[in-house]
Amino acid sequence: MKRRTFVLGATAAVAAAAVWWARPGDNGAPYDAYFRALNAELKKNGPMRPCLVIDMDRLDRNIDRVATTLRGAGKHYRIVEKSLPSQKLIEYIAARAGTQRLMSFHQPFLNLDAELFPGFDLLMGKPLPVRSAQQFYQQLKGGFDPSRQLQWLIDTPQRLHEYLQLARGLNTRLRANIEIDVGLHRGGVGDNAVLEQMLQTIAAHPQHLEFAGFMGYDAHVGMGVPSILGTAPELLAKAMARYQGYVDFLRSAHAGLWREDLTLNAGGSPSYKLHGAEKLSSEISTGTALLKPTHYDIDTLAEHEPAAFIATPVIKKNGPIQIPALDGKSKLFSWWDPNQRETYFVYGGWWLADYESPKGLQFNEIFGHSANQEIVNASPTVGLGVDDHVFLRPQISESVLLQFGDLVMMRAGKIVDYWPVFNA
């Protein structure tokens, strides 16, 4: 053999070995004991369509984590309604955590809250257009008294004037909570000059406006900011220094508006735990941490347990992937990738969610999405059959929880109840 031929042959063999070595491994694994039990229960007693399962044992522990931290810090807990949008779920959390404070973000839900929780204090989590606020009053039913129990969130002097006109028109007094920017930069008051204008307006119209407090949301603490720009405790310290600046200004420039029982709201799921160490805020809003969807797999929520899953039955099990129009040539894919040697089509799909169990399930980009029958590829190791369930974790809880009808409430692996979600 010529030397050149030998070198070429050896190079080709090394290249082939390298390509073979780079082949995807088998990522599949069957259900663990937890999901095996959930699947068995859902197959026996479940709805056999896509459903949102809540693990109440895990939910309980997550509620207790939040309640214990905030109680220990002498703070009130405010439930975030948009992240837990179900009457029974909110009632359950309120009773277990011992709170009657709720944060709302959507006018139709606000009307529901006022009707369903007539004894609660409601704080808006975003400023609503004034016509939307007006519709709240037009649709209000029951004994809820907004002049005592509702805090509108006001972000600008302009909006405050609009709400003042609304109060005049309704011949009532509105409680105004001022949104302050503590570093998230999602709006709200950013300096004392603007705050001064707003406090002056409130102070000048006591029949129509009452100052209820501040709301400073700090989602950037614990999430979304690269740690090189600041650790979560550093970012919280900066946020609370800004918060303190607004409170100091209020107390020095408008002492008449200061009351010990003002609502000084802060928080969010990513930061609630860190708030246990600061003394300024009077209450913390948290919702998503109780269910821990995948976007909340963050350091500050390390102790929290995922408590919400989408479960959907496998409708079809078709063997190695076949791509339309490629037909038999598709074999290349399953030859190359063991995770494409099984193809499932599930009931529904295309949710804001990540595959959870069995391990090693994957979407097929070439085949594409379907909200009717979504494709799921895996290796045969996952061991799924028709009518078994694929489990996903929502990425966020708001909006996703509303997509499946009644929540399937489970305890110790058994279905114990069905809880309707808000419908508005």
Ligand SMILES: Cc1ncc(COP(=O)(O)O)c(C=O)c1O
């Ligand atoms: C004003 C405000 N407070 C608190 C929260 C925290 O909600 P969660 O704990 O569900 O993330 C949010 C979420 O968007 C918010 O906008």
